[in-house]
Amino acid sequence: MKQLLRTLWRWFVSWNVGVIVAVTTFFLTDFRFFPSFLSGMGAMLATSFVMKKRDGKITPGGLLKEEKVYIHSQLHEARKKWKQMRIARFRVRSLVMWQKISRICTAVDKMIRAVEQHPHQFRLAQSFFLNELPMAVTMIEKYVYLINQPVRNQEMKEALWKTERLLDEVAASAERRLLEILSNDVFDLQVETKLLEQSLEQQKLPETIK
Incomplete structure (x- = not known):
């Protein structure tokens, strides 16, 4: 059409x-x-x-082929960062930190999968994939390196504590972006639900008249 x-x-x-x-x-x-x-x-x-x-040059999703290639490359890089986080998670000895990193990994994985299905939604995740995700991965890897050292001073403790706090903010940011990406699917579901309710009500009407 x-x-x-x-x-x-x-x-x-x-x-x-x-x-x-x-x-x-x-x-x-x-x-x-x-x-x-x-x-x-x-x-x-x-x-x-x-x-x-x-x-x-326009793909079935309404994107230029160059745009689709760019999005694919960015998702590939995001997937590599996601794998780095997963690997770093296995070197964490704290259950709390494991949960923090797992929360980010889950949100990022869902974001990547959602954009793979709907490439036009990439703009909603672009700034996170290009900025927050690479910095979060670097921060996690440095945290893991320092937390496994046998010595620790006050400056190191403060840096580790700040990292732990910031990871909560990264996780929250990733989840907000994921909700934005899923908003169209939520709207579509609401429309389908409304149509189904109307259809069921119309079927009940003749029975009520009888």
Whole structure:
């Protein structure tokens, strides 16, 4: 259906561009029909070709192929960061920290999966994948390295404590982004639920009349 609409739109635009060029040429060439006709046809075909070429770069999800390639590469990098967090988690000796990192891992995994299904939602997760996620991974790896050292001073303790506190904020941020990504699915479910309720009510109405 979308392909048909794009084709009709391309014909409409091409035809109008051709007519405008033809009429303009007709007046500029002292009302000569043949040059006007050729100019109009040329403009129409050129416009149609350019629009068709652009449509060929659009994926079924409505994204340009270049955009889809970029999103795929960013999701690949996000998945690598996610794996780094999972590996680092196994080197943590604290159950509390295990839970904090697991909470982030779960949210990130769900975000990646959601964007894989709906690539157009990548814009909602982009800043998290590009900024917060890499910094969180670096912070976790440094935390794991320091927490496993045999010595510890006050400065190190404060750094470790601050890291533990910030990981809660990272987890909360990831979960907020995930909710934003899922908001369209929630809306679709609400619509489907409403339609189903209406359908069931309509089926009950004849029975009530009887």
